[in-house]
Amino acid sequence: MRRLCFHAIVLSGSLLLSTVLPTLPAHAAAAPTLASRMSAVQTAKTINYYPSNAGWTSMWTGFDPVRIDADLTRAAALGATNVRAIVFPQTFGYPTPTAAYAQKLSQFVGIADAHGLTVKLTLFDWWNGYTDVANSITWAQALLAPYAADPRVIAVEVKNEFQPGDAAAVTWVRQVIPAIRSTAPAMPLTLSVDGGTGAPGMASIKAQLATTPLDYYDFHFYGASERSLAEIRRAQAAVAPDLIVIGETGASTHSGSDGEQAAYLARVFRAAGVAGVASVAPWTLNDFSPGAIPANSAVSTMPAQYKYGLYRTDATPKLSASVTGTAWTTGATPNTVLNLGFEAATGNSPWRNYQPAAGTAVITTESARTGAASARFSATTRSGSNLPSLLTSPITPVQAGHQWHAEAYARGVSATGITEIALSWFDINGTWISQNTSNRLPTGNSTWTKLAVDAVAPAAATSVQLHLKCGDNTGSVYFDDVAIS
Numbered sequence: 001m002r003r004l005c006f007h008a009i010v011l012s013g014s015l016l017l018s019t020v021l022p023t024l025p026a027h028a029a030a031a032p033t034l035a036s037r038m039s040a041v042q043t044a045k046t047i048n049y050y051p052s053n054a055g056w057t058s059m060w061t062g063f064d065p066v067r068i069d070a071d072l073t074r075a076a077a078l079g080a081t082n083v084r085a086i087v088f089p090q091t092f093g094y095p096t097p098t099a100a101y102a103q104k105l106s107q108f109v110g111i112a113d114a115h116g117l118t119v120k121l122t123l124f125d126w127w128n129g130y131t132d133v134a135n136s137i138t139w140a141q142a143l144l145a146p147y148a149a150d151p152r153v154i155a156v157e158v159k160n161e162f163q164p165g166d167a168a169a170v171t172w173v174r175q176v177i178p179a180i181r182s183t184a185p186a187m188p189l190t191l192s193v194d195g196g197t198g199a200p201g202m203a204s205i206k207a208q209l210a211t212t213p214l215d216y217y218d219f220h221f222y223g224a225s226e227r228s229l230a231e232i233r234r235a236q237a238a239v240a241p242d243l244i245v246i247g248e249t250g251a252s253t254h255s256g257s258d259g260e261q262a263a264y265l266a267r268v269f270r271a272a273g274v275a276g277v278a279s280v281a282p283w284t285l286n287d288f289s290p291g292a293i294p295a296n297s298a299v300s301t302m303p304a305q306y307k308y309g310l311y312r313t314d315a316t317p318k319l320s321a322s323v324t325g326t327a328w329t330t331g332a333t334p335n336t337v338l339n340l341g342f343e344a345a346t347g348n349s350p351w352r353n354y355q356p357a358a359g360t361a362v363i364t365t366e367s368a369r370t371g372a373a374s375a376r377f378s379a380t381t382r383s384g385s386n387l388p389s390l391l392t393s394p395i396t397p398v399q400a401g402h403q404w405h406a407e408a409y410a411r412g413v414s415a416t417g418i419t420e421i422a423l424s425w426f427d428i429n430g431t432w433i434s435q436n437t438s439n440r441l442p443t444g445n446s447t448w449t450k451l452a453v454d455a456v457a458p459a460a461a462t463s464v465q466l467h468l469k470c471g472d473n474t475g476s477v478y479f480d481d482v483a484i485s
Contacts, residue, residue, distance in 0.1 A: 032151040034186045034215070040118060040154040041188055041216060041245065044082035045328045046281035047075045048248060052313045055293045057091045057126070063104045069111050074311065075285055076115040078321060079328030083112050084247070084281065086122040086160065087143065095135035097143050106146070113152045121147070122157040122192075126297070130172035137179040148184035156180065156187050157218055157247070161194040164204035177212045192218035192247050198231070203238035218247035225251070225264040226463035229271035229397035230428045236275060245279040246272055252304040253287075253318065259339060262319035263350035263395070266337045269327040271397040282310060282324055289313045319348045333395050340482040342373045351375070351392050354467065359388035361468070367478045369409050369448045374480040377470035380417065387418060387471030393463060394484045398425075400459045406466050407452040408482040410441045417443075417472025421451045425461040433458050441477065448480070 051071060054062045075083060085108055092101040112119050123140055140158075147153040158176060163169055177189060191214060193201040202217050219235045221228065235244055251264040265282055272280045287309035293300040310321040319337070327333055339349040342363050353360045359380030368374045380388050398404075408421050419441035425433040436455035457464065466484050470477045 030151065031149040032154075032186055034188060036151075037154045037186060037188050038215060038243070040082075041120075042243060042278055044118070044120070044154065044245070044279045044281075045080050046082040046084055046120060046245075046247070046279060047078075047080040047310075048084045048281055048284040049075070050086075050284065050286070050288070051292075052286035052309070052311075052315075053289050053292050055288050056086070056297060056299075057088050057294055058292065060088065060091050060101060060104055063107075065107055065111060068108065069114075070315075071285060072112055072115045072117060074315070076117055078310070078325040080117060081328075082118045082120060082154065084120045084122060084157075085109075085112075086125050088125050089123075089127050089129075089136075089139055092139075092143065095132075095138040095142075097139065102143070102146075105143070109147070109150075109152050118152055118154045120155045120157065121153060122160050124158065125160045127159075128169075130166070130168040133172055133175050136172065136176055140176060140180050141183040144180060144184050144187065148187060154188070155190060155215075156184070157190050157192055159191055161197075161220065162191040162201075162205065164193070164197070164201050164208060170208050174209065174212050177209070177214075188215035190214050190216050190218045190247075192220050195220050195222035198223075199234040199238040202235055202244075206239050206242070214242070216243040216245060219244050220248040221246055221268065222249065222251075224430060224463065225267035225271075226393040226398075226465070227426070227428055227430070228268045229274055229399070230462035232271055232275045232277060234428070236277075244277060245281070246277060247281050248283040249280060250283040250308045250320075252307045254304040254307040257349065258318045258320065258347045259337070259344060259349040260352070262323045262337050262348070263392070265320050266323045266327070266333040266395045267393070267397070269323070270333040270395050273331065273333075274397055280327070282320070283308050285309060286311050286315075287313050335395055335484075338392055338395065338482075338484075340484075341371050342368075342375050342480060343371045351390050353388070354391050355383045355386050355388040358383045358386075358471065359473070361390040361470075361479070364478075367411060369411070369480040371480075374478040375468065376476055376478050377419075377473060378476040380471050380473045382471040387469040389422075389467035389469040390479070391465050391467045393465050396485065398457050398461050398464050400457050400461055402457050403454070404457060404464065404485070405452070405454050406438075406482075406484040407450055408468055409448045409480050410446075410451055410468075411448045411478045411480075412441055412444060412446040412475060413477075414445065414475030415441065415443050415477050416474045417470070419451075419470045419473065419477045421453060422467045422469060423453055423455050424465045424467060425458050426463045426465070427460045428462045430463075433461055 424435040438451040438453040
């Protein structure tokens with residue numbers, strides 16, 4: 001195969017970009033094909049990555065190979081096989097990448113490869129110069145030429161979170177795609193859409209790029225995890241029969257708990273498996289420390305953006321790291337993440353209080369059916385027709401017509417009012433459809449009593465919530481040993 005390189009591009013200090021062409025390791029001698037790279041894309045266990053102290057452009061301006069090596073060591077140990085690297089035209093040098101930044105990218109690819117990780121490259125982030133087509137092509141071709149036949153790089157995302165409603169962007173990308181293909185014909189190309197644009201945006205991209213088609217589509221999912229199967233299938237239908245991957249997904253622990261983040265990712269991994277999507281990429285490996293996100297980015301002013309990591313800034317893992325590692329290495333997403341016995345450490349539970357002004361559940365060791373802990377309601381009221389409850393959603397995705405069973409054990413101490421469990425069904429827009437309720441706990445003092453409900457998911461249902469309800473109760477009720485399937 002013809003060797004692709006930069007010719008006659010002279011940089012400051014009389015350095016040639018050809019002097020920073022990556023040196024391929026011995027095991028990478030075989031040139032990849034489009035088919036082999038697409039196979040790798042389809043199954044890639046991808047982690048989105050920036051160092052915890054240097055997000056976005058700061059990763060490159062303050063390039064720290066020692067920290068990157070340590071981070072990718074953790075990612076590989078977790079089960080990742082691929083890492084996404086995002087590059088920025090103005091930082092790297094535009095329209096001609098500088099030798100210094102080309103070398104940083106080459107070093108990053110080498111560090112990833114040393115840990116058994118391939119790389120996906122995202123181009124043109126923080127950039128909207130859509131009228132400058134010629135220089136855009138010059139920059140993209142120069143940056144990618146060294147990796148055209150490099151199996152360590154498996155795909156290129158031309159633009160992060162592309163906006164299909166921007167006519168100038170569409171005109172631009174129609175010209176950039178074939179130019180990149182002329183330089184790297186065996187490189188799969190994609191575009192991603194943001195969480196708000198979703199499946200309709202993907203369909204619009206496909207329609208507008210009919211003459212310059214992509215190789216696959218990158219879906220960024222940040223919607224309700226309970227509805228992730230329906231949303232993934234909607235995205236698949238929008239671009240069928242083309243392949244989709246989930247290039248970003250996750251939840252912040254800024255306002256939610258570690259347990260909620262872990263359950264979120266577990267639901268997405270489980271739903272993706274049901275939908276036949278084998279590549280799910282959590283956003284992101286690390287939390288960000290104060291000042292790590294460049295101040296010129298609006299993201300830097302959003303506290304939630306600092307807490308999406310699988311690891312904290314001190315490199316200690318959150319529960320979501322275990323969920324991700326298990327999903328990557330075994331394909332399993334155990335229900336244990338739901339904390340159905342209330343034994344999890346503080347912060348590692350996805351249970352949430354509903355109608356807390358009318359009463360909240362607390363975790364206590366006063367009384368447990370099994371284990372050491374249970375959930376207790378005391379002195380509850382109600383809000384109109386709504387009873388206060390403790391709620392969660394299952395890891396298994398909802399499919400219309402499927403049978404569901406839920407149960408929990410409850411015990412009353414001078415209990416009054418209503419104590420029951422319920423399955424509440426919702427459609428793809430999050431609109432409540434109906435609920436099914438269990439038998440009720442007798443009032444007064446009672447031993448541990450099973451409350452159970454069986455139901456068939458309604459035709460329009462895409463998600464379900466399990467509620468442990470206790471209202472109008474002047475006494476106390478304990479819940480333990482919940483199950484849902």
